[in-house]
Amino acid sequence: MLRAEGVAKRFGATMALDGLDLEIAPGEFFALLGGSGSGKTTLLRLIAGFETPDAGRLLLEGRDLVPLPPHARPVTMMFQSYALFPHLTVSDNVAYGLRRAGVPREERRRRVAEALALVRLEGFGHRRPHQLSGGQRQRVALARSLVVRPRLLLLDEPLGALDASLREATGFELRTLQRATGAAFVMVTHDQTEAMALADRIGVLERGRLVQVGPPTEVYERPATRFVAGFLGGANLLSGVVRPDGGVDCAEVGCVLRAAVPVTAHPAGAAVTLALRPERIRMQAEGAQPPEETNAARGTVAEVAFRGELSTALVRFDGGATLRVSRPSAEGAPERGAQVTLTWPAEALTVLAD
Amino acid sequence: MRDPAPSLPVPRRLAPRRLAILLPAWAWLALFVAAPALVLLGIALGHYDTGVPPFQPPFGPGGAWQGTFANFVAIATDPFYRDSFLRSLLVAFVTASLCLLIGYPMALAIARAPEARRTPLLLAVLLPFWTGFLIRVGAWIGLLRDEGWLNGVLRVLGVIEAPLPLLYTSLAMYVGMVHAYLPFAVLPLYATLARRDPALEEAAADLGARPAVVFLTVTLPLSAPGVAAAFLLVFIPAAGEFVIPDLLGPPEAQLVGRVLWGEFFQNRDWPLAAALAVVLLVVLILPIRLFQRLEAEQR
Numbered sequence: 196m197l198r199a200e201g202v203a204k205r206f207g208a209t210m211a212l213d214g215l216d217l218e219i220a221p222g223e224f225f226a227l228l229g230g231s232g233s234g235k236t237t238l239l240r241l242i243a244g245f246e247t248p249d250a251g252r253l254l255l256e257g258r259d260l261v262p263l264p265p266h267a268r269p270v271t272m273m274f275q276s277y278a279l280f281p282h283l284t285v286s287d288n289v290a291y292g293l294r295r296a297g298v299p300r301e302e303r304r305r306r307v308a309e310a311l312a313l314v315r316l317e318g319f320g321h322r323r324p325h326q327l328s329g330g331q332r333q334r335v336a337l338a339r340s341l342v343v344r345p346r347l348l349l350l351d352e353p354l355g356a357l358d359a360s361l362r363e364a365t366g367f368e369l370r371t372l373q374r375a376t377g378a379a380f381v382m383v384t385h386d387q388t389e390a391m392a393l394a395d396r397i398g399v400l401e402r403g404r405l406v407q408v409g410p411p412t413e414v415y416e417r418p419a420t421r422f423v424a425g426f427l428g429g430a431n432l433l434s435g436v437v438r439p440d441g442g443v444d445c446a447e448v449g450c451v452l453r454a455a456v457p458v459t460a461h462p463a464g465a466a467v468t469l470a471l472r473p474e475r476i477r478m479q480a481e482g483a484q485p486p487e488e489t490n491a492a493r494g495t496v497a498e499v500a501f502r503g504e505l506s507t508a509l510v511r512f513d514g515g516a517t518l519r520v521s522r523p524s525a526e527g528a529p530e531r532g533a534q535v536t537l538t539w540p541a542e543a544l545t546v547l548a549d
Numbered sequence: 550m551r552d553p554a555p556s557l558p559v560p561r562r563l564a565p566r567r568l569a570i571l572l573p574a575w576a577w578l579a580l581f582v583a584a585p586a587l588v589l590l591g592i593a594l595g596h597y598d599t600g601v602p603p604f605q606p607p608f609g610p611g612g613a614w615q616g617t618f619a620n621f622v623a624i625a626t627d628p629f630y631r632d633s634f635l636r637s638l639l640v641a642f643v644t645a646s647l648c649l650l651i652g653y654p655m656a657l658a659i660a661r662a663p664e665a666r667r668t669p670l671l672l673a674v675l676l677p678f679w680t681g682f683l684i685r686v687g688a689w690i691g692l693l694r695d696e697g698w699l700n701g702v703l704r705v706l707g708v709i710e711a712p713l714p715l716l717y718t719s720l721a722m723y724v725g726m727v728h729a730y731l732p733f734a735v736l737p738l739y740a741t742l743a744r745r746d747p748a749l750e751e752a753a754a755d756l757g758a759r760p761a762v763v764f765l766t767v768t769l770p771l772s773a774p775g776v777a778a779a780f781l782l783v784f785i786p787a788a789g790e791f792v793i794p795d796l797l798g799p800p801e802a803q804l805v806g807r808v809l810w811g812e813f814f815q816n817r818d819w820p821l822a823a824a825l826a827v828v829l830l831v832v833l834i835l836p837i838r839l840f841q842r843l844e845a846e847q848r
Contacts (some may be wrong), residue, residue: 245751265754278752284771291766292756343756 196221196379197242197347202251204237204403211237213403214251219347224373224380226390228426229400235383239349240458242381243272255347266295270286271345275352277336279324285311285335286320309340313372314533330361337369341376350382354389366393366511387427391415416472417545424470431471431518432547439463447516450492455542467498468547473507473519475543481534488538494518510537593620593823604819620824630808630825634832637805644726648734648783650846651727651774656738656775657768660745667743674735678756679729686725686796693797724797730787734779741775742768777840785833786817805829 197219204212211234219225227235240246242253243404245267253260260268271292279288289310292354293303311317314334333353333519340348353369354362370393372382390397391411398408399422407419418424422430433452435445442458452469461467475484494510497517506528509522520537529535552645594607594616607616624630637741659670676686695712703709715721745768753763769776798804805825813822 243751243755245754265751266757266759270755272752272755274748274752276748278746280747280749280753280767291753291758295757295762339756460642 196223196256197250198252198254198380199238199242200252202238202241202248204234204241204246204248206237208313210403212241212248212349215403215405217398217405217408219379219381221290221346222377222379224370224393224395225382226394226397227381227383227400228385228387228390228397230385230426232402233400234403235385235400236351239351239381239383241274242347243270243349245269249519268346270347270349271340272349273336273340273351273353275355276282277324277356278331279332279339281324283323284320285322285324288324288335289320289339289342291339296343304449306342308448310338313341313370313375314338328398329367333357333365334368339373341372341378343377344376347379347381350380352384353382354386355384362389369393391427399426418470418547420469420549421468421547428472428542429519431473431476432468433471433516433544434466434468437463437467443467443469445469445514445516447514448492448494448512448518449514450490452544453489453541454544454546455540458546460546461535466549468485470545470547471539473520473521473544474505476518476537476539477518478483478508478510478522478529479536480529481536483536487539489541490544491536491538493534493536496531496535499528499531501528508524510535553606586827588721589823590827592819593827594618595820597818597820602819603817618822620829623821624824624828629803630805633803633805633808634828636802637788637829638832640722640726640804641784641790642800644723644730644732644787645780645783647723647727648731648781649738652731652734652779655731656742659735659739660742671736672740674732677732682729683792685728686793689721689725689728689797690716693724704705716797717789717799719799719802722794722802723795725797726787726790729793730783733782733786737778737782738772738775741772743777745771775846777843781836781840788833789829820827 199217200216202212202215202217203210207234212444213234215234215238217238227238237246239530241248242260244260244263248261255269260270269417280291283291286307286519289307290303293306293341298306307320308317308473311320314337316331316334316338319327319335324335327335333356337353350369354365357365369380382393383495391414394411396409397411397414398405399414400406400420407414407423408415414423414429418427418430418501424430424432433443433445433448435443435447435452436452437443437458439457443454445451445452454469458467477488479486492512494512496508497511498509500507501524504524505521506524508522508529510518510520512518518537558576566756589741591607595604596615596617605615607614607765609615624634630772655674659667662670666842690697693715694700695714695716697716699715700709700712703713749767749771750763753767758766789806791804791810794802795807807823808828811826812818812825
């Protein structure tokens, strides 16, 4: 539906977007995930038409968007600040786009009422934006964007300005609305849990480049690069040297790492980095019989932090590495200083590209 | 946006310090605004007299009332005074409107300019203040008179044969007025427009509004307080202006400032001149109050 081909944008000396290719499917919920300065907001503003790309094409259903001014693009954007018009009532805010499209009065009234009902704000039509709470404002902004029935809705940090307690519920609502309207949503966020919870697919941006695109589980379980592995859920990074049999000698941990697929893309003797999710590691106290697993290593518990559902332990190895291990708190946390055996299955290891 | 934080209660213990800060301001207002206004009102209620000073105060020895309202009645009924008031208000209105029409695009362009270029542009707006006021008006005389630059250039180019009557016309008066008062319109407009949220204009464009519609439905309504401030900052001094109309304008256009000057210095009728000043003050306080009311409603 939306295709970006080699899109590049430079601000002064900084390359905001560096030859980006991307394809969004109709009705898809796509999350652009990245830190500040990764170019994610720039991409959104290019699609909306507030910036012009230095190179590349943006095609919406085959039509080039770049020559079109923002008001002529069948795309709407929900701003991070919501950008509600302070001098207009909630109804007039929602009706703004319909008025511009010349929708007749009766239909306009009906569609505004529908849109307000969709975001559960019936009866708020006569209020001004400053009389609403943050969550209500967010829903007005959503109604104002959706009422014009865009084929593509861009959302800039849609949950960013909400209190933590509101985020999960609002996220679910966003997902429900997206399914109900059938529009494609492209969301920009720096919050990996938000991206994983909402999106059908995630694109991870690093310094103006898409480093990995895929469904949340895939990006989470099989990160392509160190950056992705670190950005999504803080994976452990293990470096080692490839053995002729496809295993990896890891001096830091003091064991041979065996991934599900033998490491054959790299020649023997090459240095590689592997990602290992903290929650995939099992921990056994000294003396207990560790389960039969492909990978096992012995270390010392350096720190334990209780985090509610999960407890995180830092386990130090003689080789110098420290691994984060997340286990359900119900399993019982180990003592600080205890000797433990860590085991993990072969498929928990992912070889990174860099 | 998060809900605004509940406003903090103002500690009452600060009162003496606030008083210390406000006292000089209040003293200044009392000495140089309230007291002269009262003296002015006193003279306006007095009788004309040939003496020094040339009036009888409204209260005689022992506080007995000997004043008169005749000066105010004259201003309200005599067409000469009444018309000079109306003409002044019209000139002030047209001047303020012209300043808005010219100043708004200027202020918007400065507000939209890259940050580094805004200060030089604002300085350029203020540049005329580096030259004396009378010299600037005098320059217009040199440009507009029959043997002046403009007529000279037009004659050399063969556009005209006889000089165009430019000086001592309404056109010359408005050129001079707008030139003198334009910065007073640009500065408050710029202050409002510089604070505008560009995301609102982008949101409007995003929802299908063309640039002209964005301006009419978002930029202009949201800058209304700045427009009102700019209008009043020009209107109020322009209503009392008499130097520019006197030097550049048509001789028959007697504005209230000129009439007041004439009553005071030529006819030496201090009570009537004072009454004119009081009425002008009252007439100009009305729009200021209206503006304050509007601003309070905006919040």
